[in-house]
Amino acid sequence: MYTQALNTAETDDRGLEDAVKAAQFQARIDAEERIEPNDWMPAAYRKTLTRQISQHAHSEIVGMLPEGNWITRAPSLRRKAALLAKVQDECGHGLYLYAAAETLGTSREELVDAMLAGKAKYSSIFNYPTLTWADIGTIGWLVDGAAIMNQIPLCRCSYGPYARAMIRVCKEESFHQRQGYEIMLTLCRGSDEQKAMAQDALNRWWWPVLMMFGPPDATSQHSDTSTKWKIKRFSNDELRQKFVDATVPQAQYLGLEIPDRGMTQDAEGHWCYSEIDWTEFKQVLAGNGPCNRDRMAARRKSHDEGAWVREAAAAYAAKRAQRQTAQAAE
C-alpha cells in the first residue's frame, strides 16, 4: 500500500500484461473451457464467484432452519426420516459449496463470519415461516423446483469447482423435489382439511418462490458480466418463465389453484403471470421479511453456543500434535 507512488510504471506494465491475460481468459471462456483454481482469472471474476458461491452456501445452511422446524413433528416415521435426510443433504450442499468457494482464496470461517455479521446475503425465500406440514411439501415442490431451474445451467458454469459441485447438488435437489411433490399429492388425495392445508401453503409460497429468480432483467445488476463470463446462462426472467411453465401443469394435476387468477397461455404456450410485488422482495432483502431476524438469531445462537466445542476440538488437536512431536523426538 505505502509503495503505491513508487511503482506506477510497474503498475502500467502490469495493466498491459493483465489486459493480455484477460483476453486469453475470455477466449478460454468463449471456447467453453473450464477455469480451475490455479488458473489466472480477473479479480472481478474471483470476487463475483466468491460472492455467488458463498451466498449459495449460506442459503443451504439457513435453508436448514425452516424445514428443520418440522423434523420433530413430521407426521409419520417415514416422513421424519426423509425430512431429516433432506435437511442433512442441505448441510452437505453447504459444506461443499463452502469448499468450492475456498478454492477462490477465502476461508469458510471468513465467509461464515460475514454471513453472521449480516454482511452476506442468502436466498430471500428462507425468511418466510413454515406454518403447517404442507409447507414442507410446498418447499420441496416449489423452492427446490426453483432452485433446480436456477442450478441446472450452473452445471455448465465456467468455474470448474462450482460446476462440479452443482452436478451433485442438482441430483439431490431433484430427489427432494419429487419428495415434496409426493407430499403434496398425498395431501391433495387426502381429507378436505389436508387439501385445504396444501392450498393454503401454495397461496403463501407462490409469490415468494417467483421472487427467488431475482429482480426483473431490466433492473438486474450482475447479469451482464456474469453472462459474459458464462457464470449465468439464462436471464432471471427467462428462468422464472421456464419455472412457471413447468409448474402450472403440476398444480393442475394436484387440483390446486395458483393464487394468480386468470393466468392465460400465450401463442407459444407460455403461462403469463401477473406483476410481482417487488416492494415485498426489497423489504425482505432489507431484513424486514417475517423471519429474517429469527433466522439470523438462530444461526448466531448455534455459532456462539458452539464456540467452546470448536475451541475444545482445536485445543485437543494441538495437544495431540505436541505429544506426537515429543514422542518422535524421544
Add this chain to the structure above:
Amino acid sequence: MPAANIEISETPLVLYALRRADDALVLGHRLSEWCGHAPMMEEDMALSNVALDLIGQARELYTYAAKAEGKDNDEDKLAYLRDVRQYRNLLLVEQPNGDFAQTLVRQFFYSAFADLYWRAMMNSRDATLAAIAAKSEKESAYHLRHASEWIIRLGDGTDESHARAQAAVDHLWAFTGEMFAVDDGERALIHAGIAVDPGTLRGRWLTTLSDVVSEATLTLPQNDWMQQGGRAGRHSEHLGHLLSELQSIQRTFPGQTW
C-alpha cells in the same frame, strides 16, 4: 376429536421389541433436534446420521412388534398413538440434549451398551431380531466411535470443555443402571435364547467406559444409586413434552394418511 391411544397386547416378545424400538426412536428424535443447530456443520451431518440410523432401527423394531402382536397396529400407530405411560424406553435416552457434552455423553453411555448388545443379539434364535441386530451392530459401532472421540476431545480439550464433560458424566450416570435390568418376561426370553442377558455385558461395557473416560482425563462417579422406571412407563417429566411434539399432527388430525 383428538386421536385416542391404542391398546397393545404386551406379550413378552411384543414388549421386548417395543422397549428397544422406543429407545431408538426417542434417542433418534433427541439427536434430530440438533439438526441445523450443531456447533459445526460436520456435527449437523454426523448427529443427523446417527439419528437416521436410530430412527431406521426403531421402524424395523416397531414393525416387528406389530407383527408379533398380530393386531391392527403398525409402526406409526405404535410411535404416534401411545402416551407417556405406554412408552417403554430407558430414562437415559429421553434426557434433554443439554449442551453438546451432555448429548455426547448420553450417546456414549448408550452406544457403548448398544454396540455390545446388538453384537450379542446377532445370535438370537429369533431370526428377525438377529437380522435387525446384524444391521444395528454395524451402525452402533460407528456411533460409539464418534461419541468416544468426542468424549476424549472434550475431556482433554479446554478447562471449560473438561468441566462440561465431567458434569454431563456425573449427571447422566444414574440413568445407566436401567440398561442392565431384566424383568420376568425378559428372563423367559433370555432362557429361550431369543434375548440376551444384559447383565452379562456390563463388565465389558464398564471396560469401554473406563478406557475412554481415562483417556479423556475424566472420572466415572462412584455413586451406585440408579434411577429406574422407563421400562415400566414411569418416565421423567421430559418425555411428555417430546411426545407432544412428535405426535402433534397425528393427534390433531386422527386417522389420516400423510
